[in-house]
Amino acid sequence: MTNWKFRTRAIHIGNERDAQTGAVVPPIHVASTYVQPGAGEWGEFDYSRSGNPTRKNLEQTLTSLEGGVGGLAFSSGMAAIHCVTMLLQSGDHIVAGSDIYGGAYRLFHKIATRAGVAVSLAPSHDVAQLEAAIQPNTKFLWLETPGNPLMSITDLAACAELAKRRGILLGVDNTFATPVLTRPLELGVDIVMHSATKYLAGHSDSLGGALIVRDQEILDRLYFIQNATGAVMSAWDAFLTSRGLKTLELRVREQCRTADRLAKFLAADDRVSRVLYPGLASHGGHAIAKRQMRGGFGAMLSFEVKGDYAKAKRVAESTRLFQLAVSLGAVESLIEQPASMSHASYDAQDRAAHGIVDGLIRLSVGLEAAEDLEQDLDQALSA
Numbered sequence: 100m101t102n103w104k105f106r107t108r109a110i111h112i113g114n115e116r117d118a119q120t121g122a123v124v125p126p127i128h129v130a131s132t133y134v135q136p137g138a139g140e141w142g143e144f145d146y147s148r149s150g151n152p153t154r155k156n157l158e159q160t161l162t163s164l165e166g167g168v169g170g171l172a173f174s175s176g177m178a179a180i181h182c183v184t185m186l187l188q189s190g191d192h193i194v195a196g197s198d199i200y201g202g203a204y205r206l207f208h209k210i211a212t213r214a215g216v217a218v219s220l221a222p223s224h225d226v227a228q229l230e231a232a233i234q235p236n237t238k239f240l241w242l243e244t245p246g247n248p249l250m251s252i253t254d255l256a257a258c259a260e261l262a263k264r265r266g267i268l269l270g271v272d273n274t275f276a277t278p279v280l281t282r283p284l285e286l287g288v289d290i291v292m293h294s295a296t297k298y299l300a301g302h303s304d305s306l307g308g309a310l311i312v313r314d315q316e317i318l319d320r321l322y323f324i325q326n327a328t329g330a331v332m333s334a335w336d337a338f339l340t341s342r343g344l345k346t347l348e349l350r351v352r353e354q355c356r357t358a359d360r361l362a363k364f365l366a367a368d369d370r371v372s373r374v375l376y377p378g379l380a381s382h383g384g385h386a387i388a389k390r391q392m393r394g395g396f397g398a399m400l401s402f403e404v405k406g407d408y409a410k411a412k413r414v415a416e417s418t419r420l421f422q423l424a425v426s427l428g429a430v431e432s433l434i435e436q437p438a439s440m441s442h443a444s445y446d447a448q449d450r451a452a453h454g455i456v457d458g459l460i461r462l463s464v465g466l467e468a469a470e471d472l473e474q475d476l477d478q479a480l481s482a
């Protein structure tokens with residue numbers, strides 16, 4: 100069973116047929132509470148915040164796909180990151196990559212700091228700069244690769260070596276890469292996080308988050324926090340995410356192929372001044388991405404158009420298939436302007452300092468026909 104390939108595990112682990120009825124899809128368990136064998140006696144499940152069979156199925160699948168000892172499913176990606184920050188105490192320090200989701204930036208700077216936790220940003224594609232940001236009280240490194248929205252690539256094995264050497268916990272948001280392309284735990288990372296809202300569920304119809312770890316003691320601590328604070332994934336969202344996972348590999352591979360084609364189309368176009376996609380040989384992180392990402396460079400890319408900010412805004416508002424919306428990773432292609440949308444919660448000076456310019460446009464490439472998406476970008480660039 101452990102030899103099963105990724106896509107086989109995505110379909111079968113955590114999705115055992117129902118013993119009572121033979122149903123090939125396990126039922127969705129909606130009960131909030133469970134009868135106990137006796138007062139003070141506990142079965143496997145007692146209350147759905149503490150554990151739910153549908154959520155457990157999903158956690159098993161995710162644990163298998165990421166190669167961990169266990170996982171936890173949350174009500175959103177932010178709830179999952181928040182749970183991790185609650186491992187820290189007043190006086191601790193976080194070093195976070197400068198190219199991270201705006202909501203993670205906001206959580207670290209506006210919520211964790213209130214609990215006495217300090218935060219520094221450092222460009223994580225440069226391990227030396229990351230190390231230089233470490234202070235004696237640094238307890239936690241937080242990274243995204245590919246980064247958001249600049250698609251910077253971080254060498255996870257090098258960061259894991261750094262974290263281990265300095266006795267720091269290393270967490271990676273693997274939402275963009277998905278375990279199809281990158282398995283951070285296998286590279287020495289301690290905690291993998293997902294916005295399950297994105298590729299894992301994959302259809303823009305569900306909200307969730309996940310943490311998967313390779314150490315039982317960390318899992319126990321995270322579980323304690325999750326149960327004590329309560330941000331668990333609903334049974335319905337767990338079902339939708341489990342269903343989405345069954346096609347994760349097929350979707351991601353196809354989306355990567357289309358993204359690669361669109362990145363090359365944009366890079367060759369005179370109306371475009373810069374394309375950020377790790378699959379392009381011109382990308383600074385291409386060599387690391389080639390080694391670290393398995394058979395694809397992701398389906399997210401950013402670009403800048405020639406001309407002023409008004410021109411970039413017009414392009415982002417002129418696509419017909421790419422829909423102007425935040426979020427990513429679903430079958431529908433999306434377009435957005437990070438500075439005013441996904442990264443609006445960055446302080447303007449941090450955006451400027453880390454190269455998140457106003458004219459940047461970010462694409463989430465979906466499953467529509469590549470030719471149609473290319474034509475759509477072509478007509479929008481002429482708008």
Ligand SMILES: Cc1ncc(COP(=O)(O)O)c(C=O)c1O
Pocket residue numbers: 175176177178200202243247272274275293294295296306307308426427
């Ligand atoms: C890379 C990344 N991480 C985390 C999150 C937060 O996840 P959620 O929206 O499910 O809370 C997002 C959301 O856009 C994201 O893009």
